Amino acid sequence: MKMTNQALVLGLLAAALVSGCSTEVSYGDAKATETVTVDYGSTDLQSMSGKMVQSLIDNPVMTEISSTGRPVLFVDSIRNKTSEHIDTEALTDTMRTQLLRSGKVRFVDMSKVAAVKEQLEYQQAAGMVDPASMVRMGKQTGAQYMLYGNLASIVKDNGKVKDVFYQLTMNLMDLKSGELVWADQQEIRKQSKKKTLGW
Structure with a gap:
């Protein structure tokens, strides 16, 4: 009888441990600031692409090149020069979509x-x-213009503080003349600190 009670208690403890390790899934706001780690994330993608698109749309060169109609662009890949595996195609997709929504330009899709x-x-x-x-x-x-760029990072880590700097550089080239008619950079700095237990 004593052995049965011990087995029952152990069984209940095991069940509690298993249920305590279960995963809970929920939906979040896709636009909310994501701060799980200092690694490149959704907030960085949205912030950099949004600012870069706005910079291009607001630049006087856009008024100039669209004065005779909506210019045709193609997007070359953004080179990932960071130490992370980053899907830079998501950056180009987001920028192309936002630029198309602006009604200022047209695109040809070289990937197809x-x-x-x-x-x-x-x-x-x-x-x-x-x-x-x-x-x-x-x-x-x-296409009349090519949009392309680089994503670079600088990482510093002393064991207590990790600092990551991201820099996205984009360029717009006139294919006829080879001239760079627009360029801009967007930068993000993120930092994480290890907390001391008990503080």
Whole structure:
């Protein structure tokens, strides 16, 4: 009988421990400031891309290049020069979306050139597409400007304090002249401190 009570108590303790280690999932505000770690996060993505887009839209060069209509841009990849694995495509996607929403520019998507070429070749050669709806080769819109950049970081860590500095640099190049017509930098500094137990 004594052994059964001990087994029951141990079973209840084990159940309590397991239930105490369960994971709770909830939705949060996608725009809320994220401060889980000093590593690059969603707040950094939103802040940097938003400020960079606003800088380009507000710059006098945008008024100049859009005076004859909405210029056509393409986005080259942002080079990740940090020590972290960062999905820089999320940065370019966010900036492209915000710029398109502004109504100031148009974009061609260079990442889909191979897929588009394959589809156009199919339409031309297969004989299965109605000629009236067929898209002809050589009718694609050419980009006039290229948007590209770098994401860099500097990390300092003395064991008690970790300081991370991020710098996003973006450039807009006129493809006809090779001239840089706009450039800007956005910077973020984040810091974490190890707390001493008992304080």
